[in-house]
Amino acid sequence: xxxxxxxxxxxxxxxxxxxxxxxxAILVRVIAIAIALAVSAGLVVILTQxxxxxxxxxxxxGSFGTPRKILNMLQDVAMLLCIALAVTPAFRMKFWNxxxxxxxxxxxxxxxxxxxxxxxxxxxxxxxxxxMFIGSLAVGMIWAVIPAIFKxxxxxxxxxxxxxxxxxxxxxxQICIASWATSGSGVMGVINLNTKLGWLxxxxxxxxxxxxxxxxxxxxxxxIYMKYSKQGYEIAVVGESENTARYIGINVKKVIIRxxxxxxxxxxxxxxxxxxxxxxxxxxDLAGGMxxxxxxxxxxxxxxPAIMVGTSFLLVFLDKGxxxxxxxxxxxxxVGEIITGIIIFFIIGCEFFIRYKINFRSSGKEAAK
Amino acid sequence: MESVAxxxxxxxxxxxxxxxxxxxxxxLYHGEILSLLGENGSGKTTLMNMISGIYYPxxxxxxxxxxxxxxxxxxxxxxxxxxxxxxxxxxxDVFTATENIVLGLEEKGRFDIKAASKRVKELCDRYGFILxxxxxxxxxxxxxxxxxxxxxxxxxxxxxxxxxxxxxxxxPQETVKLFEVMRKMKEDGKAIIIITHKLNEVLSVSDxxxxxxxxxxxxxxxxxxxxxxxxxxxxxxxxxxxxxxRTDPDNPEDRLIIDGLNCINREGVQVLKDISFTAKxxxxxxxxxxxxxxxxxLLESIAGLQxxxxxxxxxxxxxxxxxxxxxxxxxxxxxxxxxxxSFVPEDxxxxxxxxxxxxxxxMMLRSYSKGKSAFLQKKEPTDLAQQIVDRLEVVTPNISxxxxxxxxxxxxxxxxxxxxxxxxxxxxxxxxxxxxxxNSSYLIYNxxxxxxxxxxxxxxxxxxxxxxxxxxxRIIVLGGGRIxxxxxxxxxxxxxxxxxMTKSAGGEE
Numbered sequence: 001x002x003x004x005x006x007x008x009x010x011x012x013x014x015x016x017x018x019x020x021x022x023x024x025a026i027l028v029r030v031i032a033i034a035i036a037l038a039v040s041a042g043l044v045v046i047l048t049q050x051x052x053x054x055x056x057x058x059x060x061x062g063s064f065g066t067p068r069k070i071l072n073m074l075q076d077v078a079m080l081l082c083i084a085l086a087v088t089p090a091f092r093m094k095f096w097n098x099x100x101x102x103x104x105x106x107x108x109x110x111x112x113x114x115x116x117x118x119x120x121x122x123x124x125x126x127x128x129x130x131x132m133f134i135g136s137l138a139v140g141m142i143w144a145v146i147p148a149i150f151k152x153x154x155x156x157x158x159x160x161x162x163x164x165x166x167x168x169x170x171x172x173x174q175i176c177i178a179s180w181a182t183s184g185s186g187v188m189g190v191i192n193l194n195t196k197l198g199w200l201x202x203x204x205x206x207x208x209x210x211x212x213x214x215x216x217x218x219x220x221x222x223x224i225y226m227k228y229s230k231q232g233y234e235i236a237v238v239g240e241s242e243n244t245a246r247y248i249g250i251n252v253k254k255v256i257i258r259x260x261x262x263x264x265x266x267x268x269x270x271x272x273x274x275x276x277x278x279x280x281x282x283x284x285d286l287a288g289g290m291x292x293x294x295x296x297x298x299x300x301x302x303x304x305p306a307i308m309v310g311t312s313f314l315l316v317f318l319d320k321g322x323x324x325x326x327x328x329x330x331x332x333x334x335v336g337e338i339i340t341g342i343i344i345f346f347i348i349g350c351e352f353f354i355r356y357k358i359n360f361r362s363s364g365k366e367a368a369k
Numbered sequence: 370m371e372s373v374a375x376x377x378x379x380x381x382x383x384x385x386x387x388x389x390x391x392x393x394x395x396x397l398y399h400g401e402i403l404s405l406l407g408e409n410g411s412g413k414t415t416l417m418n419m420i421s422g423i424y425y426p427x428x429x430x431x432x433x434x435x436x437x438x439x440x441x442x443x444x445x446x447x448x449x450x451x452x453x454x455x456x457x458x459x460x461x462d463v464f465t466a467t468e469n470i471v472l473g474l475e476e477k478g479r480f481d482i483k484a485a486s487k488r489v490k491e492l493c494d495r496y497g498f499i500l501x502x503x504x505x506x507x508x509x510x511x512x513x514x515x516x517x518x519x520x521x522x523x524x525x526x527x528x529x530x531x532x533x534x535x536x537x538x539x540x541p542q543e544t545v546k547l548f549e550v551m552r553k554m555k556e557d558g559k560a561i562i563i564i565t566h567k568l569n570e571v572l573s574v575s576d577x578x579x580x581x582x583x584x585x586x587x588x589x590x591x592x593x594x595x596x597x598x599x600x601x602x603x604x605x606x607x608x609x610x611x612x613x614x615r616t617d618p619d620n621p622e623d624r625l626i627i628d629g630l631n632c633i634n635r636e637g638v639q640v641l642k643d644i645s646f647t648a649k650x651x652x653x654x655x656x657x658x659x660x661x662x663x664x665x666x667l668l669e670s671i672a673g674l675q676x677x678x679x680x681x682x683x684x685x686x687x688x689x690x691x692x693x694x695x696x697x698x699x700x701x702x703x704x705x706x707x708x709x710x711s712f713v714p715e716d717x718x719x720x721x722x723x724x725x726x727x728x729x730x731x732m733m734l735r736s737y738s739k740g741k742s743a744f745l746q747k748k749e750p751t752d753l754a755q756q757i758v759d760r761l762e763v764v765t766p767n768i769s770x771x772x773x774x775x776x777x778x779x780x781x782x783x784x785x786x787x788x789x790x791x792x793x794x795x796x797x798x799x800x801x802x803x804x805x806x807x808n809s810s811y812l813i814y815n816x817x818x819x820x821x822x823x824x825x826x827x828x829x830x831x832x833x834x835x836x837x838x839x840x841x842x843r844i845i846v847l848g849g850g851r852i853x854x855x856x857x858x859x860x861x862x863x864x865x866x867x868x869x870m871t872k873s874a875g876g877e878e
Contacts, residue, residue: 249700
């Protein structure tokens, strides 16, 4: 027999795994988070000489410090989740809609405009709020269906198209604010501050509760729609293979347009909740990048609405934690962002180990004997 | 005694739970042609991919010219003189043959395309290839493209050639020519491995045969001592009757009448020219032709997937005898007319099925829209999936396994099973046994024969002329988008069909 020549063999090679058992997959993820915390703790000690426990407790306080903070956190989770749910049908269809930001903003603008112009008309909330609701949904749908129509008929690139539509939306809002704002400061201010017309009512003496309930219902709706409805099935088929969709007679153009209408309506709904149920005003930063973060929420959850609850919570928690660290520990906000980055890196990175196996040279040689 | 070109000892490779190769041994001598034979999933391609540097073995040794080597990449394989000709050509259309051949070669000094062209010419003369080195790839026939691929590896100095199902895309005449070239290369001392499913080719071209079954070497025999039956037995592990039972058509009546069909595709090329024929109930109509002669467009026009410029497609209802015009209808409209038209397309996972969906969801493709409810009805497709898995012996862990995880033969069973479950009156199948092993192939032939007995009009697009002649009742031959002839399958020869296949393909340019 010839002698083995280990120096020539590759050090490692990667093979694809079968499906990993669930408990093992969960264990991998838990270990990933533990390592992420350990690495960030180490980094914090090196960079700031502070006790890492102090930093982590500050992070935790960002979301859970006071009942007020918990409610704010839940509101943010609800809004992020709402937009994530909105982009999900389009993403399942492999329609890369990165224009959620603009669709939300346009929906919000519709609500704000109705509040602003009809605030003094004497319409009761029972009429005005449904009008705002419908207006937001309609405008969100219009904003989303424009790229869908271009895609369906002329096969334009939806990624660029939807992205550009965001900037158009922001500029339209700037123009509206400039012409409506009385002070000349370029800031809208709270609309109907005294009459509270067009404001979603508080529940149990707390604001945001209605928002949270609405989004919870929407989560259930999207879950059922995607999993059990015929339209959800069509979306999945079109996303997986347009050829198969044509082969069985699905009208692909119709599905693209219909799905973007639904997606846009949900974005509009998020805009409505942001204006009517939270800020009661409009700025071009109202969505605050959530239209993009929502894509990450949806993707991390592999488009499963139930898991999206968890991923949106995680991202909001990390974000709040980062700013809380900056405040409580009198550190630069960057420290919080570094920690957030490390944690997300490990969470996404551990998926690799769930799907692939790494074989080292030595183990391969043993198997050969 | 000839010298050993390549020797494999105890090669193992596993993917997850699947042991693709287990302790495989293989020896190839200089100056011989070795056939590698085995059913689907027996590990032939995996093994060849390890020799050509695409996969890395988990265990085992590879010796080339008696020396142990490690092949980590295709470049390593090239350095050891190994060249693989894949089924799918990797050529650049707008380049000439020579430009494709020298592409990616790093030679010292100034690049001289004239000298390269001369060397290509020399190689052609030496082995008897017929090729114009300055012809552009897009002007070439499939067989010419294959020639370019072979010269490409010879140009790089390959001594060990691996050809993966090279004859699948060729006419009988072209196959004969390829075999002549292979014999000349053999005489020149090259070592050649050929992978093919066609036993008559194995017997006619190779010197020895190595058989794999379920990832293991079953044995090697000298071709002179082997027969089709003995090889099949080695491959399958038991005796198999290689007979297609063809019954005489029972009272065939017209079911589908195609008249004067013309079709221009999106690139503005006329892909169908004046196609007229009739498919009859209770009969299998074969369609022969070189790949890309308009077979796909023809079937897709009938299925409502391809726009037709002129001509008519008329369906005659078996119950009422009334004519129904199908031209320019969508698949949904055809179905709502009550026409039970089933279609097994060539591209199984890209068109007939959704690879990432499980068997149940794939069953639903045809039936999901039934009924007024907005929600999916899962009961029926689940039952159907279970039925197909049981009746056609689909090898799968369960019915909620994504179909892309199944092997080629099982994917096809799922697709054919779904398409015949509706009791079709017209059944169109395109290359239904491509890439399938002997057992699965005969299962598919039997299913088609059963549909014929159930009075379906079966349209069978195939590439293996032996099968077309044995299975069909009538055969029409396509060449360059038109019908070049129609023959009675019971009174024809492969040569006759082969002649018709090439008849008008040349006249088109």
